[in-house]
Amino acid sequence: MSSLTGKTALVTGSTSGIGRAVAEVLAERGAHVIVSGRDADRGARTVEALRAAGGAADFAPADLAAPGGPGSLARAALAITGQVDILVNNAGIFPFLPVADTTEEVFDSIYAVNVKAPFFLVAELAPKMAERGGGAIVNISTVVSRQAAKDVVAYASSKAALNNLTQSWTAEYAPSGIRVNTVSPGAIATEGTRDMLAVTGEDFAKTVPSRRIGTPGDIAAAVAFLVSDDADYVHGAYIAVDGGIGAF
Secondary structure (H helix, E strand, O other): OOOOOOOEEEEOOOOOHHHHHHHHHHHHOOOEEEEEEOOHHHHHHHHHHHHHOOOEEEEEEOOOOOOOHHHHHHHHHHHHHOOOOEEEEOOOOOOOOOHHHOOHHHHHHHHHHHHHHHHHHHHHHHHHHHHHOOEEEEEEOOHHHOOOOOOOHHHHHHHHHHHHHHHHHHHHHHHHOEEEEEEEEOOEOOOOOHHHHHHHHHHHHOOOOOOOOEOHHHHHHHHHHHHOHHHOOOOOOEEEEOOOHHHO
């Protein structure tokens, strides 16, 4: 895979789980990674680990649900190296609730983080990528954005909106050399899903064609490909990394 040396990558929600795995792989490939999240202590530990492994990294705190939060993060990231060549919109919240139990406050918080934040990060960063001659944006979605599932309707619909943004941003920014693509995870074992998978993991794995639960590294590998020069002709793609469950 081609090197990312000389490029700066901003990965949202990268102090744990999928985001941290993405940060680790991009740093390993040579990118200067800007780790972001709400927890400064976890951010510092993540940066320390990336640097200890030989990578370049800094932390930029972010509350993406706060008014002006995405713009503040974009400006903080640009202040670190002067550029952002890669944006990975990974941060997301996923309360699993039936429709009748989903309050307006919960609904708004889901859309603030999962849709509004990526929208305004791209609004801030894509024009600057275009000025530099190009860049790469990857949106992290979910298999339920294209499949019917109960108790996740607000979350699933927010990720369906993100899928549409991938297509719309491709139409708008591909002529400027910016590649926008989606990676769609299936069941992935992370800190956020550990309790659920502890109960259902073995039985659920039997329903997955590949017969296993995914890892954050599975997602990170797909992201690393999409942001590399090897994916130069890949625009507007929806890549399912789900062990085959999305095929049904």
